[in-house]
Amino acid sequence: MTDEVNPPARGVRMPWEEVAEHVRAEVEDFLGAPVAEAVTQDGGFSPAAAVRLRLQDGRRAFVKALNSAVNPDSPDIYRAEARIAAALPADVPAPRLLTSFERDGWIVLIFEDVEGHHPVMPWRRDELDRVRAAITVMSEALTPSPIEVPTLAEVMGDSFRGWRRLLEEDTTGLDPWALAHLKELAELESGWEEAGAGDTLLHADLRADNMLLTGDRVYFVDWPWACKGHAFYDQVGMLPSVAMQGGPQPWELLTDPDPAITTLVAAVTGYFVRQGRRPSPAGLPTLRAFQRAQGVVSLEWLRQRLSG
CATH class of the missing domain: 3.30.200.20 (Phosphorylase Kinase; domain 1)
Structure with missing residues (x-):
């Protein structure tokens, strides 16, 4: 189970x-x-x-x-x-x-084979600090993007319409706070493309299973979603999985009050919440449970940022 x-x-x-x-x-x-x-x-x-x-x-x-x-x-x-x-x-x-x-x-x-290991689960703070420092260094080194890639809006444009789609769908079982604020969340989400614009080369799918730690480096693997956008996006997308895998809550780690980050959190949250309600795709029977768990964390993060 x-x-x-x-x-x-x-x-x-x-x-x-x-x-x-x-x-x-x-x-x-x-x-x-x-x-x-x-x-x-x-x-x-x-x-x-x-x-x-x-x-x-x-x-x-x-x-x-x-x-x-x-x-x-x-x-x-x-x-x-x-x-x-x-x-x-x-x-x-x-x-x-x-x-x-x-x-x-x-x-x-x-x-090439990298002789490393994934971060230990539940997350250890020393490894999390290593990973976040490596993401910061990588983001700085990859601004502007050294290769031609699509924009974040082009890659995620159809996906980050979760709240707006829920306006037209069955919302049975939706979190009561989200349901009560659905129109406002959909409106906030609608500005995510502008909020996510930038020239940083993003991995765009960072999770513990896409990282390998060696003695002196952090490697990031699986880059099919690479795109360019807001430098903070990689952390916005990663932090919900950190919390659900035993690490600190995202609002404890990313405290920058930038409204653009709040809009990106809204877009990511709408994606996880809606995806978690959908049937499992072919060949991927475990994906929805992972998305649902991230949606729970993301929703609380969004609520924290909007009430602060």
């Missing part, structure tokens, strides 16, 4: 052995040695294989392999990740993409 209060950021991964034999053979051919061991990485929601490979000669690689028939939206996400990963400057703290290819309905990305 899924823990609805603190659900893990974990979906149903495909084992390496279920990847088509000819695709596995092409991976080995590219890497130049047979695979001796394949260890599935269970963080994240994608239905693809995500494995750390140890080759017979001792070298390592990280491979993501998606069967495009599993989920209709996943192929374009993987193609976007391949494009972005290939374009990221070498000094961005992200694993280097070695190659990508498509064969017979399979999409494969091969990365």
Whole structure:
């Protein structure tokens, strides 16, 4: 049974052995040695294989392999990740993409393997401080964006209409405060594109399972949603998951009173609240519980900012 209060950021991964034999053979051919061991990485929601490979000669690689028939939206996400990963400057703290290819309905990305670990859950304050400091440094280094990417509005435009869509939908079971203020929240949300504008290259999907900590660095992985926008957006999007995974509340960590941040919090909250009410998408049975839990935290954060 899924823990609805603190659900893990974990979906149903495909084992390496279920990847088509000819695709596995092409991976080995590219890497130049047979695979001796394949260890599935269970963080994240994608239905693809995500494995750390140890080759017979001792070298390592990280491979993501998606069967495009599993989920209709996943192929374009993987193609976007391949494009972005290939374009990221070498000094961005992200694993280097070695190659990508498509064969017979399979999409494969091969990365360098980073010998690190995800932040410990529940969040430890020392690791959280490391991560937030790394995000700040990365945001400063990536302003202006060093690569051509869509804007935050272009990437999230259709998603950040949660409150406005709820005006026209069944609101049974919606939080009483949200229901009482639905029109005001929809109006606030409507200004998010202007509030989110900026020239910082954003990861736009930061969570513990998209981070790897080594002895001296923090790496940020999985960049398919990369875009440019308000420098604070990465933290706005990340902090609800921090709280629901045992860390401090977002209003304790991000105290800047900038109205633009409040508008972004409203947009993110509307997204999580509405998405959490929808049926599970194909191949992603655990996603909605994670979104619902983030929606609970986000809603309290929004209420705190609007009452302050």
